[in-house]
Amino acid sequence: MFNEYFEKTKGKPLSTASDRDIYESLLSFTASHMQERGYNAGKKKLYYISAEFLIGKLLSSNLINLGLYGAVAEELKSVGKSLADIESIEPEPSLGNGGLGRLAACFMDSAATLGLPADGVGLCYHCGLFAQKFKDNKQTEQPDYWIEDKNWLNRTDTQYAVKFKDFTLQSRLYDLTVTGYGNKSNRLRLFDAETVSESIIKDGIAFDKKDVDSNLTLFLYPDDSDDNGKKLRVYQQYFMVSCAAQLILDEAVERGSNLHDLADFAVVQINDTHPAMVIPELVRLLTERGIDFTEAAGIVRNVCAYTNHTILAEALEKWPVKYLEEAVPEIMQITRRLDLMVKGADETCAIVQGDLVHMAHLAIHFSFSVNGVAALHTEILKNVELKKFYDLYPDKFNNKTNGITFRRWLIGANPDLTELIRSLTGDGFLTDADRLKDLAMYENDTDVLSALDTIKTKNKLRLKEFLMKKEGVVLREDSIFDIQAKRLHEYKRQQLNALYIIKKYLDIKDGKYPDRHLTFIFAAKAAPSYVMAKDIIHLILCLSKLVAADPVASKYMTVVMIENYNVSVAEKLIPACDISEQISLASKEASGTGNMKFMLNGAVTLGTLDGANVEIADFVGKDNIYIFGKSAKEVIDLYKSGRYNPRALYSKNADIRRAVDFISDTAMLKIGDGTSLRRLQSDLINKDYFMALLDFEDYSKTKDKAFADYEDRAAWARKTLVNISKARYFSSDRTVSEYNREIWKL
Numbered sequence: 001m002f003n004e005y006f007e008k009t010k011g012k013p014l015s016t017a018s019d020r021d022i023y024e025s026l027l028s029f030t031a032s033h034m035q036e037r038g039y040n041a042g043k044k045k046l047y048y049i050s051a052e053f054l055i056g057k058l059l060s061s062n063l064i065n066l067g068l069y070g071a072v073a074e075e076l077k078s079v080g081k082s083l084a085d086i087e088s089i090e091p092e093p094s095l096g097n098g099g100l101g102r103l104a105a106c107f108m109d110s111a112a113t114l115g116l117p118a119d120g121v122g123l124c125y126h127c128g129l130f131a132q133k134f135k136d137n138k139q140t141e142q143p144d145y146w147i148e149d150k151n152w153l154n155r156t157d158t159q160y161a162v163k164f165k166d167f168t169l170q171s172r173l174y175d176l177t178v179t180g181y182g183n184k185s186n187r188l189r190l191f192d193a194e195t196v197s198e199s200i201i202k203d204g205i206a207f208d209k210k211d212v213d214s215n216l217t218l219f220l221y222p223d224d225s226d227d228n229g230k231k232l233r234v235y236q237q238y239f240m241v242s243c244a245a246q247l248i249l250d251e252a253v254e255r256g257s258n259l260h261d262l263a264d265f266a267v268v269q270i271n272d273t274h275p276a277m278v279i280p281e282l283v284r285l286l287t288e289r290g291i292d293f294t295e296a297a298g299i300v301r302n303v304c305a306y307t308n309h310t311i312l313a314e315a316l317e318k319w320p321v322k323y324l325e326e327a328v329p330e331i332m333q334i335t336r337r338l339d340l341m342v343k344g345a346d347e348t349c350a351i352v353q354g355d356l357v358h359m360a361h362l363a364i365h366f367s368f369s370v371n372g373v374a375a376l377h378t379e380i381l382k383n384v385e386l387k388k389f390y391d392l393y394p395d396k397f398n399n400k401t402n403g404i405t406f407r408r409w410l411i412g413a414n415p416d417l418t419e420l421i422r423s424l425t426g427d428g429f430l431t432d433a434d435r436l437k438d439l440a441m442y443e444n445d446t447d448v449l450s451a452l453d454t455i456k457t458k459n460k461l462r463l464k465e466f467l468m469k470k471e472g473v474v475l476r477e478d479s480i481f482d483i484q485a486k487r488l489h490e491y492k493r494q495q496l497n498a499l500y501i502i503k504k505y506l507d508i509k510d511g512k513y514p515d516r517h518l519t520f521i522f523a524a525k526a527a528p529s530y531v532m533a534k535d536i537i538h539l540i541l542c543l544s545k546l547v548a549a550d551p552v553a554s555k556y557m558t559v560v561m562i563e564n565y566n567v568s569v570a571e572k573l574i575p576a577c578d579i580s581e582q583i584s585l586a587s588k589e590a591s592g593t594g595n596m597k598f599m600l601n602g603a604v605t606l607g608t609l610d611g612a613n614v615e616i617a618d619f620v621g622k623d624n625i626y627i628f629g630k631s632a633k634e635v636i637d638l639y640k641s642g643r644y645n646p647r648a649l650y651s652k653n654a655d656i657r658r659a660v661d662f663i664s665d666t667a668m669l670k671i672g673d674g675t676s677l678r679r680l681q682s683d684l685i686n687k688d689y690f691m692a693l694l695d696f697e698d699y700s701k702t703k704d705k706a707f708a709d710y711e712d713r714a715a716w717a718r719k720t721l722v723n724i725s726k727a728r729y730f731s732s733d734r735t736v737s738e739y740n741r742e743i744w745k746l
Ligand SMILES: *Cc1c(COP(=O)(O)O)cnc(C)c1O
Pocket: 097, 098, 099, 100, 102, 485, 486, 487, 565, 566, 567, 570, 591, 592, 593, 594, 595, 597
């Protein structure tokens, strides 16, 4: 079919075409098939507003969901082309940062697949998050231009005026079609500002933060370490929600709403606090259209639902009143009126406190639902972090454990495993993840277990080839692949993993060799102004160089840090993983979704009882996961008492001291930057806010045990089978069904 389409539109045969030609033609071909599908419709529609949509490349995913992937791949193969090579030309949309944005993307896929009328609403960033480049073993940032002339965006005629205090900006809506697996489509509605210009970008990702007309939609999460950066975030957020609110009301009216009954026509999911200003903006627009303030506030409360993604204070946004007054004075005034409506005895629940506006408080008071993203996280919200709000509104709080779409993370990323499961259990699992239950009966089938092992090796070879091209490193497929891939943050504790690697290195130098070659793989971006995170990247890159240059150590271990972690990299990494590192300090990772992707692809988790790891551990049982470290309760108590003392651990424990001391060893200083290495070392000894040293001993022991267990290959394959089978609960189809049943009611 594509063959014919290509010849007709290009006037030449497929066999003589360049990959770029084929890619561009395939894009149009696929888009036209998507158009034919039509859109999910209904009286009530969900608007999922999010600062991020980390959607990944779209070609394969769209072909899979249209049911055309196999046929197109065959056609290309018959003329000597590979679909994988052709997709490698596609730039990955740079519209997200990490788990929160990836979750939004998985939800879009599941909602379309389940036939729910549900659109995502966000911004069309020209450069999105930065592209990461390593230079002198350090992270540098470059703009990530991802929008090519031929792309998946559909420019629409929809435009809105967004009024700020001193000026008005005109928006333009771009739509991305999200096709359900074997179902109709929904849309991702991405707004851009007409005046934005890439020409103001200077060195790296620097630009004039005060030139809002020109910079507004250039970058996701522009550096907000200074006042102008913070103010720019406010401008961005208001632009996003004002466009969203205007779109929601226009569409609701079109579907027959008189706005008093808006809750019958629209539900808004506020993804983290970034879109929280949609609440006062909807109130403003409703009053502008003739509804009185109190009723408008009530309507909005019945329309909005809020998802909390973190208990880290830094991420619970609080904006200075001053900035809101300077950027959007009317919104500040409405926020104060809303605050008055909820003023009770407890001042700590107020929306406006002193000179700060608490965005999470705004979202909680004026939503009908507040959800956490894993069972443990929701309990911590109810009983600790948001206890006062839970006491006020016990019925609002609910849990929705995160999930991932199996279309991208199994069918797309791991075709061989997909085929094996299909041959064992039939096709049902592709739309009904519960069918993975049927895998369990093969737990003692040696043929199935050895097939799993073969597939893992094949995926390792695929990763090896990818990294050879991308980074020039050579992996060994007979090695254990231990992978930590996620945003770089102290709470995720890449530094703990690095300390273990130092210990292994020093053991090898002492003549204590591991049973088998070990491959430690990292992939992570750090926020550009997050010094400690960048220091940790520097440490890992230095260790990688140190080991590679050591003739003895390199025989037993390899350390790799992959540049520019994104969805495309994740799709290559995850299917090749043996051990999935999920080692956040207990209580700090709200859920995680990386943990679910690794598990689905047959990796065994090494982790703390944090986020969704708790549920993973319950499902797979203690023989199929490696759990270590202090519990969430112990950690919360330790913070409360203020008694954590890393220096005491450093003094007392020789293993810890040896590893921490090595960070500034002369061997390291020869490779790296002494200021950065010493700063990290000193932080670990004197502060260690996320308690890496606390869990070091247990982590080392547990990790050693996992490596030893790997040598019983049949037993290990059984663990991977149990993990794959139990991953069924973590399908985002399940999560989205729960949201719909209990919150959205579409
Ligand atoms: C899944 C995913 C994440 C989230 O990983 P966590 O381990 O849950 O933090 C981040 N980035 C990318 C590219 C992902 O695919």
